[in-house]
Amino acid sequence: xAQEQLFMEGAVEKxxxxxxxxERQTMELNLGPQHPSTHGVFRAILTLEGETVVDVxxxxxxxxxxxxxxxxxxxxxxxxPMTDRTDYLAPLTSELAYVLCVEKALGIEVPERGRILRIIxxxxxxxLSHQLYAATFGMDIGAFTPFLYVFRDxxxxxxxxxxxxxxxxxxxxxxxxxxxxxxxxxxLEDFRAWIDNFEREGWPEYVRLLxxxxxxxxxxxxxxxxxxxxxxxxxxxxxxxxASGVRWDLRKAHPYLGYEEFDFDVPVGEKGDCYDRCxxxxxxxxxxxxxxxxxxDRLPDGPVLGKVPRGVMKLPKGDYYQTVDAxxxxxxCYIVSDGGATPYRVKWRSxxxxxxxxxxxxxxxxxxxxxxxILATLDPVFGEVDR
Amino acid sequence: xxxxxxxxxxxxAGPAEAPEKPDPFAAVREPVLARFPQLQPDGDxxxxxxxxxxxxxxxxxxxxxxxxxxxxxxxxxxxxxxxxKDHLQVVYYLMGTGTGAQVVLKVNVPAENPEVDSxxxxxxxxxxxxxxxxxxxxxxxxxxxxxxRILLWEGYEGYPLRKDFVDRRPKRExxxxxxx
Numbered sequence: 001x002a003q004e005q006l007f008m009e010g011a012v013e014k015x016x017x018x019x020x021x022x023e024r025q026t027m028e029l030n031l032g033p034q035h036p037s038t039h040g041v042f043r044a045i046l047t048l049e050g051e052t053v054v055d056v057x058x059x060x061x062x063x064x065x066x067x068x069x070x071x072x073x074x075x076x077x078x079x080x081p082m083t084d085r086t087d088y089l090a091p092l093t094s095e096l097a098y099v100l101c102v103e104k105a106l107g108i109e110v111p112e113r114g115r116i117l118r119i120i121x122x123x124x125x126x127x128l129s130h131q132l133y134a135a136t137f138g139m140d141i142g143a144f145t146p147f148l149y150v151f152r153d154x155x156x157x158x159x160x161x162x163x164x165x166x167x168x169x170x171x172x173x174x175x176x177x178x179x180x181x182x183x184x185x186x187x188l189e190d191f192r193a194w195i196d197n198f199e200r201e202g203w204p205e206y207v208r209l210l211x212x213x214x215x216x217x218x219x220x221x222x223x224x225x226x227x228x229x230x231x232x233x234x235x236x237x238x239x240x241x242x243a244s245g246v247r248w249d250l251r252k253a254h255p256y257l258g259y260e261e262f263d264f265d266v267p268v269g270e271k272g273d274c275y276d277r278c279x280x281x282x283x284x285x286x287x288x289x290x291x292x293x294x295x296x297d298r299l300p301d302g303p304v305l306g307k308v309p310r311g312v313m314k315l316p317k318g319d320y321y322q323t324v325d326a327x328x329x330x331x332x333c334y335i336v337s338d339g340g341a342t343p344y345r346v347k348w349r350s351x352x353x354x355x356x357x358x359x360x361x362x363x364x365x366x367x368x369x370x371x372x373x374i375l376a377t378l379d380p381v382f383g384e385v386d387r
Numbered sequence: 388x389x390x391x392x393x394x395x396x397x398x399x400a401g402p403a404e405a406p407e408k409p410d411p412f413a414a415v416r417e418p419v420l421a422r423f424p425q426l427q428p429d430g431d432x433x434x435x436x437x438x439x440x441x442x443x444x445x446x447x448x449x450x451x452x453x454x455x456x457x458x459x460x461x462x463x464x465x466x467x468x469x470x471x472k473d474h475l476q477v478v479y480y481l482m483g484t485g486t487g488a489q490v491v492l493k494v495n496v497p498a499e500n501p502e503v504d505s506x507x508x509x510x511x512x513x514x515x516x517x518x519x520x521x522x523x524x525x526x527x528x529x530x531x532x533x534x535x536r537i538l539l540w541e542g543y544e545g546y547p548l549r550k551d552f553v554d555r556r557p558k559r560e561x562x563x564x565x566x567x
Contacts, residue, residue, distance in 0.1 A: 235463050349464060
């Protein structure tokens with residue numbers, strides 16, 4: 001509809017409707033697994049009628065390493081760096097789900113400074129993940145410039161992460177009982193400067209460049225509307241669910257890490273189209289900045305690593321589950337322990353795996369060109385989809 | 388793997404104090420047990436209200452819990468399975484977005500013929516979770532719309548998350564050793 005306004009009257013040829021008795025054919029198009037716009041190794045078998053998508057069959061598993069089996073061979077502290085390799089664009093959130101689950105099982109207390117720093121890093125991670133999302137989404141639908149602006153800021157942010165954790169991508173920073181190491185005053189000062197700069201210049205710039213762009217709006221508004229009841233039924237979580245208007249955030253619903261002490265809003269969308277799914281993430285970056293500012297103000301002195309039982313860590317027999325609200329949705333870690341030094345079974349609940357189920361529903365009746373945009377709004381990271 | 392019998396104390400401290408505390412999930416557990424007396428409370432699940440469900444009652448219980456006021460489990464977090472060698476256990480983790488309830492349903496199925504009803508008719512989102520459980524553990528879900536392997540390829544032999552799984556790759560390609 002909106003596309004027609006862009007063209008002058010008469011520029012688009014009016015075609016005769018196809019008569020009923022003409023034989024229709026569908027075509028199968030294989031997208032991936034090496035397509036540059038599929039965010040990793042993902043294959044989709046599209047059934048097309050002309051340019052319209054009739055059906056999609058997502059094929060996953062190209063990055064499957066069977067993390068869950070590998071965890072069964074590792075001791076509890078050894079698993080932390082493995083969790084980085086699931087959602088590699090937000091590794092700290094994956095680590096958080098895991099360490100919180102183990103701490104819950106062992107009843108370990110995290111010192112106040114460690115806890116607040118975890119919140120800071122967790123929200124920082126959310127900003128970085130959503131920022132990259134905005135960049136790659138822009139690139140998927142043909143806007144290259146915002147990508148460069150994002151990477152200008154992301155580079156500095158990764159330097160900050162490097163200084164704090166010693167790594168730029170897979171941090172291995174959270175420990176059972178706290179953090180590996182503290183951050184110093186100079187780091188905190190530079191971090192504050194980055195946050196200020198992000199809020200004052202970076203964020204408004206992305207919004208102006210990408211989200212207020214007319215072409216962007218035409219490409220995303222009213223595309224692939226996801227009603228709230230369908231989103232709930234399919235187990236969507238995080239920004240995908242909130243974009244459909246369901247105000248459900250695990251930080252509010254089942255608070256962990258003391259999120260209930262912080263004052264922040266949960267942005268929701270109105271319709272659940274591609275545009276809403278983008279805007280919810282953009283607004284979440286703002287809320288993360290709010291949380292980080294409050295956390296920085298109340299950051300106490302003290303140790304960052306609590307008292308952990310010595311020797312080989314063994315969880316009491318039982319099943320434990322911990323969910324966190326990751327940038328992509330509900331990341332969960334389900335540990336079954338038989339009292340041994342290694343977990344008996346670990347189940348990693350990854351949000352994007354669940355969201356990909358929605359692809360056939362979302363894509364039916366849309367155009368091929370929109371498929372890439374729709375896939376991008378689900379923001380899958382194939383490290384965690386395939387695990 | 389590394390069975391060092393040095394420090395069993397920290398592990399022993401956990402379960403010893405657990406039975407003394409009253410059930411922290413009684414608010415959810417009691418009404419559910421009153422409504423479905425055939426459920427058994429499950430003590431293994433430490434972080435939510437867990438129930439053992441008889442396999443033949445699963446669908447009826449699932450529908451009932453989804454519609455039950457005060458619990459209203461409208462959100463399926465995940466479906467998974469655990470191999471306990473003598474039997475398999477299928478685990479359903481459910482949440483109520485309106486009520487804040489968290490409920491775990493566990494269904495024990497025999498290891499030789501693990502079969503259970505599919506809950507895709509209650510929560511369509513169970514689709515891929517069940518396919519994953521089928522793929523990695525070999526649990527068959529009755530009336531599943533599209534039960535085939537999802538992470539591994541068609542024609543793959545064996546179920547990797549089973550405890551008796553034997554890695555048949557050549558020796559130098561093997562990275563995961565059998566843990567137990």
